[in-house]
Amino acid sequence: MSEKWTTANIPDQRGRVAVVTGANTGLGYETAKALAERGASVVLAVRDVGKGERAAARMAGDVTVLALDLTSLDSVRTAAAELRSRLDRIDLLINNAGVMYTPKQTTRDGFETQFGTNHLGHFALTGLLLDLMLPVPGSRVVTVSSTGHRIRAAIHFDDLQWERSYSRVAAYGQSKLANLMFTYELQRRLAAHGTTVAVAAHPGISSTELARNTPAALRLPITWLAPLITQVPAMGALPTLRAATDPAVLGGQYYGPGGRNEIMGHPRLVTSSPESYEVAVQQRLWAVSEDLTQVKFPVVPVVPSGRTAEPASRVK
Template sequence: MAWSHAQVPDQSGRTALVTGASGGIGLETARVLADRGAHVLLACRSAGRGRAAAARIGGSTEVVQLDLASLDSVREAAARVRGRHERLDLLVNNAGVMFPSYRRTEDGFEAHFGVNHLGHFALTGLLLDLMTAVPGSRIVTVASLAHRAGLGALDEDAARSSTGRRSLTAYGRSKVANLLFARELQRRLATAGAATASLAAHPGLSPTGLWDGDAPRFLRPVAAAGLRWLAQPADQAALPSLRAATDLSVPGGAHLGPSKLFESRGAPAPARSSRVSRDVAVQDRLWRLSEVLTGVRYAFPSTPAETDPSDTVCPVTGARG
């Protein structure tokens, strides 16, 4: 039987955070989790849109203002979550930009890379210790079919480029980074013996607000045709994320996506990905670069003998102590 909303298990007693939950796939993901009994944190750039989404969703929700284009905002949001919650069961890194109106983030990063990857890398690291001892806890990072267009080096020059606002390559590069991050995070969690699993998912094609950006002229007719003939509504496009988050039979490190029409639509199933996204050496290099660029170093569970007190990092401020 194809996996559907009916297979989402009871989430009572669980706390979930979904980025970009004010609309589209994020809203649908949050809605289903709340409907199944989870307390859902709607992490949204606009607090007003977040409150409107909470009213639509019902259930147990709260709004956390989060602008992934600002590392200061990421730290403030993480601090608010930590101040209110002692544990986190699910983190769905869903928010993203595509062909945004601005070229760089507040911190000087290329907009796609800064929001889609670095913002989520920092947020996850700042919240990770709320999750690593929680049985069945999961981190889901939302990638894209467009990751195959992510050509070129993943280095500091690319991260700080000012030429990617209308570039499919720049968007694809950020989505390759999502897959590399999810897989490297799983490797490090497993090595540390953490209870948390990291997975990736992609929604296929869906006519959400992500397409409202200023796409390159050559891409517009292709996108219009694809959305008309291949796309699925947001509630169906959210299924890969929901399965990755709630189906504990899916192992850490998995990548899920729609199963039909070149992974553009259909029930969630294991998805294909590019060779570079599976390259362990590239995963490690991106991780180290992301630590440098964000100033966030992850605190994985370790024994006292493995911990160097001079090399610890405050999970909220990022200060070394």
């Protein structure tokens, strides 16, 4: 299969329903726009409804807006209930929204902001919507991670909320590692159903608002280097779009840019860090996440603890 995968490769999406979080700007906007242009009915799940409506007005096709604040589990539950009242099926759930390098803050539920938004909010949303996906052949949960999952990244079970000390870079890495571990464990649980799959993607380095909290010491060098090491959001969205729509995609795969160090380029199948495939850690994180969110999934584990899951086969 060609490595120059673009939006022209997206199959006809007519009759499919997609929910995209954080879709009013950046990668989420480009993802939602491309799906709508190919015929999908797209829901922009956004914190700022006004911005979401302005984004929807710039898109062609069937696009609606839903209020969703991932920093509040009450908002996640309200949004899920609203979707359940509107829809009888979901073909694509794209967990795209996120924050990066925020100062030490907590969500409304007391979680560290990056972990609470990037991982726990999406974990809860997926669990509350999954029964709208399980009966739908070809449905997919796509969660957006980052190359940051490799940087000082571990799941700090002894201090998940960074209450003893705080590193915004390490906390971001933990949240993005959690996105991958969630995807791999979710896929293991979905495998027995044979309809829905879980896939991950990352955008490389894209010029979006996500970097607005970059520490001052890094901001100036990054600004100077930006033309050389970043790509526009439309390119950064391609790995997510491929993970969501390419018929050859398998559950448990991970897509990112095909260029050097996965920074830029057209999307291809990539491999995440060795730590991300540790099944025992995935399962422990899952149990902790269910406890923290009080959301139980309608799927059960099928692989004994202690084994290391191997990445899915590469697309040729």
